[in-house]
Amino acid sequence: KQEVTQIPAALSVPEGENLVLNCSFTDSAIYNLQWFRQDPGKGLTSLLLIQSSQREQTSGRLNASLDKSSGRSTLYIAASQPGDSATYLCAVTGDSSYKLIFGSGTRLLVRP
């Protein structure tokens, strides 16, 4: 059974810092991996999707990497801003069914 773990559970950094969020999964046979952002009381916003054949994806100040063989993904946020404060979730799909298995999330606070 696939399990997804995210560390740290919470992170507080001063504005401007570069930071890394970690995601690990137990079964390396994934179809793709997605990183999401969730603001309090809101739905999820997709940030980046990495196919199993890809190593990384970039969007603006965000860079996500995938090492499928070791069951790890990282989300790198450059030059963090207070507006980046949110919960970041990673999720994997095991096949083309699109069923997502989520990690428990990392709550990020970027202090002005």
Next chain:
Amino acid sequence: GAVVSQHPSRVICKSGTSVKIECRSLDFQATTMFWYRQFPKQSLMLMATSNEGSKATYEQGVEKDKFLINHASLTLSTLTVTSAHPEDSSFYICSAPAHMVGDETQYFGPGTRLLVL
């Protein structure tokens, strides 16, 4: 990107009543939609897969008679919480993959907060 809406955004009901939540894909068609629930400060747990034109498939431990799902069209799925009880209070979120337009990203609705008194 694609947009998914949910209605209502918030609902308060008395114990024993039924509540219907709608999930709509606004600018794409979705043969499949997913329903999740999220407890405070916890992650999302998949409840069921809603399939247009056929029965929903439920995850282990989810009561199909308790959580009725109907995928009425290619843009609408509904979740009905029947005979709601306080323990059903949660945040319910739907999602849909926009794979019909070549995009495998999953798009999520804004969620529905249910409070059962």
